Amino acid sequence: xxxxxxxxxxxxxxxxxxxxxxxxxxxxxxxxxxxxxxxxxxxxxxxxxxxxxxxxxxxxxxxxxxxxxxxxxxxxxxxxxxxxxxxxxxxxxxxxxxxxxxxxxxxxxxxxxxxxxxxxxxxxxxxxxxxxxxxxxxxxxxxxxxxxxxxxxxxxxxxxxxxx
Amino acid sequence: xxxxxxxxxxxxxxxxxxxxxxxxxxxxxxxxxxxxxxxxxxxxxxxxxxxxxxxxxxxxxxxxxxxxxxxxxxxxxxxxxxxxxxxxxxxxxxxxxxxxxxxxxxxxxxxxxxxxxxxxxxxxxxxxxxxxxxxxxxxxxxxxxxxxxxxxxxxxxxxxxxxxxxxxxxxxxxxxxxxxxxxxxxxxxxxxxxxxxxxxxxxxxxxxxxxxxxxxxxxxxxxxxxxxxxxxxxxxxxxxxxxxxxxxxxxxxxxxxxxxxxxxxxxxxxxxxxxxxxxxxxxxxxxxxxxxxxxxxxxxxxxxxxxxxxxxxxxxxxxxxxxxxxxxxxxxxxxxxxxxxxxxxxxxxxxxxxxxxxxxxxxxxxxxxxxxxxxxxxxxxxxxxxxxxxxxxxxxxxxxxxxxxxxxxxxxxxxxxxxxxxxxxxxxxxxxxxxxxxxxxxxxxxxxxxxxxxxxxxxxxxxxxxxxxxxxxxxxxxxxxxxxxxxxxxxxxxxxxxxxxxxxxxxxxxxxxxxxxxxxxxxxxxxxxxxxxxxxxxxxxxxxxxxxxxxxxxxxxxxxxxxxxxxxxxxxxxxxxxxxxxxxxxxxxxxxxxx
Numbered sequence: 001x002x003x004x005x006x007x008x009x010x011x012x013x014x015x016x017x018x019x020x021x022x023x024x025x026x027x028x029x030x031x032x033x034x035x036x037x038x039x040x041x042x043x044x045x046x047x048x049x050x051x052x053x054x055x056x057x058x059x060x061x062x063x064x065x066x067x068x069x070x071x072x073x074x075x076x077x078x079x080x081x082x083x084x085x086x087x088x089x090x091x092x093x094x095x096x097x098x099x100x101x102x103x104x105x106x107x108x109x110x111x112x113x114x115x116x117x118x119x120x121x122x123x124x125x126x127x128x129x130x131x132x133x134x135x136x137x138x139x140x141x142x143x144x145x146x147x148x149x150x151x152x153x154x155x156x157x158x159x160x161x162x163x164x
Numbered sequence: 165x166x167x168x169x170x171x172x173x174x175x176x177x178x179x180x181x182x183x184x185x186x187x188x189x190x191x192x193x194x195x196x197x198x199x200x201x202x203x204x205x206x207x208x209x210x211x212x213x214x215x216x217x218x219x220x221x222x223x224x225x226x227x228x229x230x231x232x233x234x235x236x237x238x239x240x241x242x243x244x245x246x247x248x249x250x251x252x253x254x255x256x257x258x259x260x261x262x263x264x265x266x267x268x269x270x271x272x273x274x275x276x277x278x279x280x281x282x283x284x285x286x287x288x289x290x291x292x293x294x295x296x297x298x299x300x301x302x303x304x305x306x307x308x309x310x311x312x313x314x315x316x317x318x319x320x321x322x323x324x325x326x327x328x329x330x331x332x333x334x335x336x337x338x339x340x341x342x343x344x345x346x347x348x349x350x351x352x353x354x355x356x357x358x359x360x361x362x363x364x365x366x367x368x369x370x371x372x373x374x375x376x377x378x379x380x381x382x383x384x385x386x387x388x389x390x391x392x393x394x395x396x397x398x399x400x401x402x403x404x405x406x407x408x409x410x411x412x413x414x415x416x417x418x419x420x421x422x423x424x425x426x427x428x429x430x431x432x433x434x435x436x437x438x439x440x441x442x443x444x445x446x447x448x449x450x451x452x453x454x455x456x457x458x459x460x461x462x463x464x465x466x467x468x469x470x471x472x473x474x475x476x477x478x479x480x481x482x483x484x485x486x487x488x489x490x491x492x493x494x495x496x497x498x499x500x501x502x503x504x505x506x507x508x509x510x511x512x513x514x515x516x517x518x519x520x521x522x523x524x525x526x527x528x529x530x531x532x533x534x535x536x537x538x539x540x541x542x543x544x545x546x547x548x549x550x551x552x553x554x555x556x557x558x559x560x561x562x563x564x565x566x567x568x569x570x571x572x573x574x575x576x577x578x579x580x581x582x583x584x585x586x587x588x589x590x591x592x593x594x595x596x597x598x599x600x601x602x603x604x605x606x607x608x609x610x611x612x613x614x615x616x617x618x619x620x621x622x623x624x625x626x627x628x629x630x631x632x633x634x635x636x637x638x639x640x641x642x643x644x645x646x647x648x649x650x651x652x653x654x655x656x657x658x659x660x661x662x663x664x665x666x667x668x669x670x671x672x673x674x675x676x677x678x679x680x681x682x683x684x685x686x687x688x689x690x691x692x693x694x695x696x697x698x699x700x701x702x703x704x705x706x707x708x709x710x711x712x713x714x715x716x717x718x719x720x721x722x723x724x725x726x727x728x729x730x731x732x733x734x735x736x737x738x739x740x741x742x743x744x745x746x747x748x749x750x751x752x753x754x755x756x757x758x759x
Contacts, residue, residue, distance in 0.1 A: 031476065032438075034458035039400065039439060066459075073460040073617070074441030076400060092362030093557065093593045094519030096607055109722075130444075130611070132401065133365040134180040135519040136214025136526060147180035 010051045019044050020052065024059045034062060034070055038077060047078040083118045083125030085163045089141040092131030099152075100139035104128060106153040107141075110160065124163070166204040168245060171221040173286060175210030175372050176365070176404055177526075178217035182234065183207075186218055189234050193241040203245050209373015209408075211286030213273055215525035216256060221268075221286075228268050229254040272542050273524050278505065280513050281329075281366075281489035282529045285373030290408050293415040296376040302421050304492035305380050309429040312495075314344055314388040321491070323499035325511030330356055330447075330484030331562070331588050331664075333510075333577040336491075339481055342471035343389040346479040351391035353382050354475060354482040356452060357398035357405070360444040361560030362611065364591030366515040367485035369527050371398065371405035374489070375412035379422065379435060381488035384495065386433040389481055394435040397452050401442070409437055444561075444615035448663045449474075449482045451617070462619045463663035484589065486515055506532035510576030520557075520593035523548050533574040536566060540594055551596035555679070559588030561608045561615075562668035564675025565601060584675040586668075600697035601680040602687055606634045608672035616665065623666025626657040630670060637684060638698040640691040647684060650677065696758050699743045703759055706747075708733035710755035717747035717756065 023040050027033040037056060042048050048071050057064045071077045089095075089104040108114060111124055118125040134140050137149025148159055172178075172187050187207055194203050211219050216230035220240070227250055229240065236254055243249045250265070258271040268274055279285075288295035296302070308317055321337030328334045343351065355378055359367040371378065382394045398406055413435055416422040424432045438456050445451045446461040453475045455461035474480025490512060494502045503511050510532040516539065519525050523545030530539065536556055540546065547553055555565040564585035566573075573579050577587050595604065609631040618624045633650050636642040654670030661667045677684060686692050693701040706717070706726075711733040718726040718734055725741040728734030736747070748756040 032456055032458035035438065035441065035455065039441065069460050070458070073462075074443050076440075076442035093560070093591065093607070094363040094517075094525070096362075097520045097593060097595055097599055097604075129401070130360070131362040131365070132180070133176040133368050134214075135363060135365060135517060136177040136217055137180055138519065138525070140180070149180060 010049045012045060012049070012051065016044050017055070020055060021059065024056060028060070034060070034067070038067070038071060042077060047081045049079070081118070081122075083123055085124050085143050087124055087126045087141060087143050088129040088132075089126070090130070090132050090134075090139065091128040092135070094131070094135040095139040098138040100141075102153050103139055103141060103151055103156060106156050107160075110156065124160075166202060168203045169206055169223040170203060170245070171206045171208050171211075171223065171286070173209070173211050173217060173219040174207035174404070175214070175286075175369060176402070177210065177214035178219055179404065181217045183218035185234050186220070186232055186237060189237040190241070193238050194245065197241055197246055199241070199245055206289045207291070208287060209285045209290050210369040210527055212277075212282070212369075212527040213256075213524060214527065215523070219286075225250075226268060227265065228256045228259050230256040272545060273526070273528075276534065276538060276543055277529050278513050278531050279529050280493050280502075281370060281377075281486050281515050282373070282527065283493070284377065285369055285527075288374065290373055290375055291411050293376060293412070293419060293421075296374070300496060301376055301492075302380055304495035305383050305421070306427055307495060308384050308387055309427050309431055314390075317384065317388045317495070318344065320495060320499045324494045324502040325499075325506070325509075326487065326490055326494060326502065327510065327577060328483060329486035329490070329514065329589070331559070331586065333587060336483060336487055339471065339483070340385060340388050342469070343479045343481045346472055348479050350393070350476075350478050351389050352475045352478055352480040353385045353389065353391045353394040354453065354456070354480055355382055355394065355396040355488060356447065356449070356482055356484040357396055357402075358440045358447045358452060359399060359402075359485075359589060360447045360615075361589055361591045363517065363519050363593050364560060364589050365517045366527060366590045368399075368402050368405050370485050370489050370515075371402065372408055375405075375408045376416065377492060378409075378485055378488045379412055379416050381483075381491040382435060383422065383426065383433045384491060385481060385483070385488075387431050389479070391481075392432045392434070394433065395438050395456055395475070396435060397438045397440060397446070397456055399442075400439040406437065406439065413437070443617070444611075445617045445663070445665050448665060451663065452482065453480065460617075462617045463665075465662060486590070507574060507576045507579075509578055514575070514587070514590060516558075516590045516592040518544050518592050518594070521547055521551065521596040521599070522594040530575075532576045535572050535574055537571045539575070539592065540571075544594065547594065547596050551598065553594065554597050554599055555595045555601065555676075557585075557593040557595065557604065557672075558591065559586040559668075559671070560591050561611050562586060562664060562671055563588045563591075564671045565595070565604065565679060566675075567679040569679070584671075584678055586671070598695055598697070600693055600695035601676040601683050602634065602637055602693075603695075603697045605673045605676045606631065606638060609634055609669070612665065612669040616669070620660075620662035620666060622657045622660040623662065623669060626653060626661070626666065627669050629653060630657075630673060634673065637687045638693070639700040640687065640698075642688045644685075644688060646688070647677065692759075702743050703738060704736055704741060704743065704745070704747060705757050705759070706734050706736055707755045707757060710753050712753055712755075714752070716750050716752070720746050720750045722746065 053067045139151050140149045218232050220229040220232050318341045326336045443461050446455045448463045451461045451463040470480045513529050515529045557565050570583045613627045616623045713731040723740050723742045725737045
């Protein structure tokens with residue numbers, strides 16, 4: 001059995017839904033508004049569950065398949081919730097030649113999850129990203145908004161321990 | 165009036181290494197020392213030398229402090245700002261000479277640079293429009309609106325020889341001329357800030373360090389082609405750039421430099437931001453426009469070109485950030501000034517994001533025609549740890565690897581294509597002898613497999629098949645016939661893919677195959693990875709003469725593959741070994757060999 005958490009029941013609140021509806025109304029007459037709406041919806045919920053896509057579809061009068069098409073096309077839209085601590089290891093070229101691949105492997109091994117997955121307790125999720133632009137500090141990883149640079153595989157344990 | 169200005173870099177690189185905390189500490193210490201009326205702290209954009217971040221420059225004497233820590237701040241305030249004594253242990257050692265401290269512009273990193281697109285980066289506070297105006301900002305727009313016709317502007321750009329800095333190198337003046345000639349009730353100006361090449365951060369630095377230059381140039385473009393609306397499509401992964409653009413747009417509106425009737429000329433122009441959502445293909449112009457329309461960012465065939473039918477089916481011009489950043493200076497200084505720099509067919513300068521195995525990682529702007537050797541050895545300070553230069557990769561996933569053989573070729577659009585790479589947007593990653601070229605080709609192919617939008621077959625399936633062939637090579641299962649298959653498939657993808665992503669996806673493979681063929685052959689025939697990277701082809705063994713039997717390797721082996729008695733030579737069980745290399749890093753006697 002995989003340790004990864006595959007689906008989580010939708011737990012949106014009334015308050016989140018109100019914010020969503022208000023935001024959709026503000027964008028309604030704008031040309032090409034779907035992307036900004038999806039981006040802000042993800043800010044509200046942390047991800048884009050099918051329930052939220054359905055509300056957007058109804059409110060904006062955009063067919064569901066179009067919304068699903070856009071939400072699955074762009075890598076930034078997540079259809080599954082992420083961990084409390086989102087780890088992203090930069091696999092951009094500058095980090096890669098400086099060994100970020102080894103950091104990525106090490107974290108997978110330590111947390112026993114693959115990239116794109118979340119630990120059972122919902123604590124850590126892991127993904128590879130392409131260049132956060134801090135090439136001067138390569139190899140780099142981010143945990144939520146915190147950047148860790150000039151890493152070696154040995155540093156990883158100490159850093160993750162901070163989040164235990 | 166302040167007697168001293170302290171500039172602290174607030175670009176992404178330095179912010180990541182803690183410059184935000186330094187600014188806070190600095191402001192606190194200055195307040196405590198009672199210097200708040202005399203010393204001004206300025207958060208600037210990227211200064212270029214990211215490897216030494218966080219960077220701090222104290223004016224008027226321009227003392228350049230590097231790798232500053234929060235703990236250093238009290239000393240800088242009490243020694244330098246209060247008593248006027250430079251904290252020499254923090255000064256960038258390149259600026260220290262026998263004659264005292266020299267100007268930053270005399271150091272190897274900055275000496276050969278010529279900053280046009282980056283002229284304000286690291287110099288002004290990007291969140292204050294007054295500082296931009298103080299450096300001749302918005303003067304070019306005023307000149308264009310008051311003194312020049314659209315035809316004059318196009319002529320100036322054509323004469324300057326400016327070519328698109330986003331990759332293709334299409335003459336900018338020609339692009340504008342085409343859009344100008346098409347009649348429509350609405351036209352658009354778009355700025356491509358979807359800098360997707362991994363390892364490239366030129367455009368981000370311009371947006372973070374000098375956002376107004378892009379707004380000004382876009383307004384000029386709007387006047388020339390007759391557009392009243394502009395869009396900047398910027399990566400959502402660049403939060404600092406997005407924030408500063410928002411501030412800049414609002415300030416420009418307040419000052420009447422965007423909006424209705426700019427400079428009383430009757431010309432209206434406004435700009436909106438659109439955030440990307442992590443799709444590399446959206447850097448392609450037709451895909452980018454489809455994405456702004458709120459759809460899946462898939463490219464479509466050209467013609468029709470955007471100049472005829474672009475965003476929302478209206479004539480549109482799309483230029484990248486660096487191209488725009490050159491334009492106000494060309495308008496102010498004239499076409500001849502710009503054309504005097506560079507090579508015959510590539511004028512002006514180019515910004516490169518220098519990264520990888522090079523000492524001075526950072527952002528450099530050099531005249532076209534500078535050689536790779538000058539960039540790596542002089543500006544970049546050479547390869548660290550005494551290793552040898554092996555290759556430089558330009559053009560990202562569409563580009564190629566330049567070998568040492570072409571170290572002295574002057575870099576411009578046409579020469580790079582001739583040696584099997586391309587200018588691209590400006591990522592320049594240096595690789596040393598520890599880099600396996602087959603692995604690098606594989607790395608880029610993995611990227612394009614991920615990022616192929618899937619619309620056309622040659623790209624969607626071609627990239628996957630190509631990656632499978634490369635995997636075969638790195639696993640030691642390939643035959644020499646596979647190299648022919650790679651070449652055949654690559655040619656097919658080049659001819660038949662819909663957009664540049666697929667047409668160029670094979671370039672990293674073809675250029676490494678051309679320049680480093682012997683390395684491919686070593687993988688296939690000798691089942692050996694010369695750089696020691698490809699795991700399947702490696703084996704670790706213990707030299708019984710050097711092994712002291714300390715058991716350290718056995719204790720650290722995650723696979724339990726090492727066995728042996730205490731004080732006796734140990735052995736590695738090859739069937740259990742996962743080739744992680746931990747034993748090699750732990751052994752204190754250098755007894756473990758990697759082959």
